Amino acid sequence: MIELLWPALLAGTGIALIAGPLGSFMVWRRMAYFGDTMAHSGLLGVTLGVVLNIHLTLGIALVTTTLALLLFVLQRQRRVPPDTLLGILSHSALAIGMLVLAFSDSVRMDLGGLLFGDLLAVNPQDVLWVALVTAVALPLILLIWRPLLAITVHEDLARAEGIATERIRILYLVLIALVIAVAMKIVGILLITALMIIPAAGVRWLSNTPEQMAIGASVLGMASVWLGLAVSWYSNAPSGPAIVVTATVAFVVLMGVSQAKRPARS
């Protein structure tokens, strides 16, 4: 029986590992809604994968990456404010995905599983995809860590000091798109952003450096995945919500502990 759990456990661990640093940047750069928008487009990616007869993960990665680049370009205009733009793209991507899914006969998929994750749907091939993405993403994150941090603190300053800001930002967006693509089966498209931002926000209370926060977010994310999958396994609950609730409980506990520790400081 337990061998059925292994693929989800392994895949979840890899995802949480890279979600830590990427999610920390999402918190610092106020991009949670941005991540949500990219995740919501994942549903369209599923359909694309089925229609083109390619692996679903690849289909999702194609769509989320395209959306990321589209957002990058669209954010240069000023007429539509960023949050409105994200709202339009986020909801329309979700709606279009649902419609296409409803109209295509060839796609027989458990919608609940797509939206909220289904650990039993994770197969060894998915684990390979996660391993591949992790193997590519981790070194890339290390590579862009310092420049992206500089851009996050002050974009003009980073640029004046010789950083290719646009290239770094695009690379970051593509990394998020990739994580979303491989994370969908386990946490579902509606909850992927939660796995990225909740652990990061939770360890903020304990961190004194950006690195502590990123590593802490990875650790807390992995713990949330393990505990959440265990809960899901024993209670038959959908895996995504189980993982997210676990992470949220950790967030609340960490907040409580840190507030109790230093009541005088702000």
Add this chain to the structure above:
Amino acid sequence: MPDQPRTDALIRARHLGVRLGGEPILNHVDLNVYPGQIVTLIGPNGAGKSTLIKALLGIHRVTSGELWRKPGLKIGYMPQKTHIEDSLPLTVDRLMTLTHRARRTEITEALKLTNVPHLIDRPVQQLSGGEFQRVMLARALLKQPDVLVLDEPVQGVDFNGEIELYRLIQRIRDDRGCAIVMVSHDLHLVMAATDEVVCLNHHVCCTGTPESVAQAPEFTQLFGHRHADALAFYSHEHDHEHSLAELGGHSHD
């Protein structure tokens, strides 16, 4: 203003123009920066002061004219007062080394120049306005720049702190001989410590020593007759306005 030809310029802009999002922000700007010189950019809000600075730094692309920087020129930049998100745990020493690594002794040395070495391990969010600006000034000094570019260096600093900070900037110039280009609103404070004032309103309205600029009719037009009065600057009437279309053919000498 008799301008003796000098060949030792660090930065030289000729007829420089910058458009942002299709809008012409700067037109036909001429500017020279020489070693050890303090150049102060003044002008009303939206006149393009920050844009000019960012063009000099290579942040904004120059869309017309020429910009020459001495090869290998090191520029230290202190941007306008910035807010760093509380969500980002960042200490002063990390802020100092965001883009260029430095040894802790070097960081401390730089912080000593602005009298804030004790702040090195402090989270940046806990700094006062004056402390933050001093840290940013030290940061700009860290890589021994030939030119310091300061965008409203005293923003968010109380009045006494302002005077101190301007004195500090002048002392840095005296000690290190680096050139300083700064944007300022504090006409009355800056004038005394400035070698060259550039009065900007999308184009260079007038330029020269503080005394000569103060007497230029363009300056009076831009800042009103009470320019000596500190308050005059903040309440002046904008009777010196050019339509953007007119700017192209417009030149002052």
